Amino acid sequence: MSKKKKLERDVERARGVGSFEEAETWLSDRGLQDIECIVPDQAGVARGKMMPVEKFISGPNMTMPTSIFTQTITGDYPEDEEFDDIYDPSDGDLVFEPDYSTLAVVPWASDPTAQIIHDAYYKDGRPVDVAPRQVLKRVIDLYRHKGWKAVVAPEIEFYLIEPNTDPDYPLKPPIGRSGRPEIGRQSYSIAAVNEFDDLFDDIYEFSEAQGLEIDTLIHEEGSAQMEINLLHGDPLELADQVFLFKRTIREAALRHKMYATFMAKPMSQEPGSAMHIHQSIVDMETGQNIFSDANTGNPTTEFFSFIAGQQKFLPHVMCILAPYVNSYRRLARNTAAPINVQWGYDNRTVGLRVPNSSPQARRVENRTPSTDSNPYLAIAASLACGYIGLVEGLKPDDPISGSARHLPFGLPRDLLGAVELFENCEELADIFGKSFIATYRAIKQQEFETFMRVISPWEREFLLLNV
Template sequence: MADFGSRARGKRVSRGDFCAAGGCALPTVTLGMGITGGSPAEVFGSLLPQAYADMQLVPDLQTLRPRPGRPGEATVLCEPAGQWLSPRHGRLVDAAEFSPRAALRRVLRAYGAAGLTVVAAPELELYLLQRSEAGLTAATPWPGAPVRESACEPYSLERSTHFEAYFDALYAGAGSLGISLSGHLHEAAYSQFEVNFEPGEPLAQADAVFRFKRLARELAARHGFLASFAAKPFLDQPGTGMHWHFSLQRQADAWPPVFADPQGRSTPALSHFLAGLQAGGAAAMAFFAPHDMSYERIRLSDSSPTHADWGEDDRHAAFRIPASGPAARRVENRLPGGDANPYLVVAATLALGLDGLQAGVPASAGKTPAMALPRSLPQALDALADSCSLRRWLGAPLLDLFQALKRHEHAERQALADPRADWDLKHLTELA
């Protein structure tokens, strides 16, 4: 299953045990684990069982795939199930209420009830790195290779070919997992690449990003370097983004799409969707930028938006309307970093967009003080705590546990003499 940091938590089990149990058991304590393995003590007994009771991981067998490079093994995505009393909420809660994947499914059901279908396409950036006595450096394509990028080479085909063995393995592994990739390129920082995904159904796309991050890290380790999705590993280099494109269709009729009329002009619905994102953007930043390092990507901006603004084909805007024909009219959410949980990013974006469609208020133009986004994790968590919309859509248990974990991680980090070196680069480089 995906935890709040979109790391894979689970077990390796025999086929017989898996089939007999209809999945497997996992201690509920895993729901309360942060990126360092630490847990805020206050969540046990108030949100999670004090005794670390077991929950069941229920497999979604539609996601069952061969595990890349491991003949005879399969991998499957699961969601937690089981009930316990939550004193915080005064009722029995189900483990699924803490699941980012289950939260996204709830939002998508609301779109279905409204007669709408969403198409999503992510773009994911990553660094290929090595640790040395000098700290993090650009990766060499294989151990002992005589070549290393010493100056940034954006869009360099030659530099990309040095890593063809890695990307060949990455494409092959993605194919085994049912992930449709459309290409990759050298990005605007040294040793940084962007991978593009084919458009598809939002839950499947969030699954794809979750699985891709794990696959990229595993294969990089086998090739002798690191694949990192940390938001800002280098203060003087561009950050790592996870951009999502969303378009809407009506279930009864594929044409015209919701965001364009038959003449190809943007519809009021597009403006309404944007208005929902603007209204809830500050609160959603806790999901889009879930670590203290994430805000270095925002503050030290290089095409990283700082306001909940929108623009036609404007890469400095939070919400960009790419140049396209009417059938491909869409909104690109440029706020999330590569360290974000894809399920929470997509769930929050679509929930706020549906709020906007239902309210029918047009989006605000320009960049005003009211649109300023949080510049730190505590500010974003405060905004999330005040968001009635996201609490309604994603549920109080999920929001309460997420906030407790993130405040715990923030306190852990702040207690260190050099938070960036001793927390960010130690943990986020390999785990974000």
């Protein structure tokens, strides 16, 4: 059997898995030895356990401590009395159950290995309300209870960079097949993409083996900045894909002696990296896009209310869409990143763009999230804002036809200000819940305190001998 045919068979089998029995057969047929049992934490980092397939089959559920969802990006834990009141101080175990539909091979592993994403539950069977995958499921259910189904399509930007083991040194673009690094901007350049053909061949191969579907691959504005667009579909499935894509792209890059980074602003003189989210809502019974009138094809009141909800509440979820201090370096005036939540038709200077499309494909592109965001939480937050607009019948501002880059900032300028907006929004508290908001606030405040212990080159350059 050819390598291509073998990959096609693997993808087909993996997509058909929906139960423990089917998973057991699939693992056995593949001759897989190990399995990575993974769960996305608040940062979107894969946590979990590696175990022999035989052990997984003997008992697919696993346990890990509650603190798996309270760890900061630096590996610390919040020091917050209000936060302590929410959690069991004994840090007892949670139960993690596999979602068999996510079973796939790990194509870069040296030994035959599988991977499977898990959901988190308390010992009494309740979903863990602070687990990012469960947060997104709750938002999806809000739409389902109204007879709607959300559809999303993420776009993931990232940089390829030269390996850098010393954080005191700035990052640099890697060397391509020409033997030279990129210097100038190469937006949409095919030649610039071809510089890394071997790497992208591996990304496509790894993706195919895992059943991940790439729509397009382009070179973005920055030096060695790339963008992968995914096909539209179910929000949970697409969040899973982004989660797995990040792992895949990093692993493929390492094979070629370079790094792939999803930092929002990795290089000071280069554009930031975004994760744009295209969103539409369909009626579950008819399959009709509720943003378009079935008879005339014109925009509906629901379309405008969804936009209005995003305009009003996206600033309140920016700590999720821009989750780190570095994220706010991306949101700068006169760059490709938006600084407000204005909206417009086919307008890339606003936070909310309505691309040209047929009535059935009418959608809203949220351009505010950065690529460092947790895809489960970012998609949940974006859809939650639109949902509030729908149920409250909100009305948007007039669309912007020219540039919005000269208009005032409509988004928070820093992480702590964004966190404050999030925790004080009653409408969002009803959706995300007290436990998640307290947990997320404590994590972000702890990360900020860790950041404040670091003295930057700017401070040494301008303050050392001048103040």
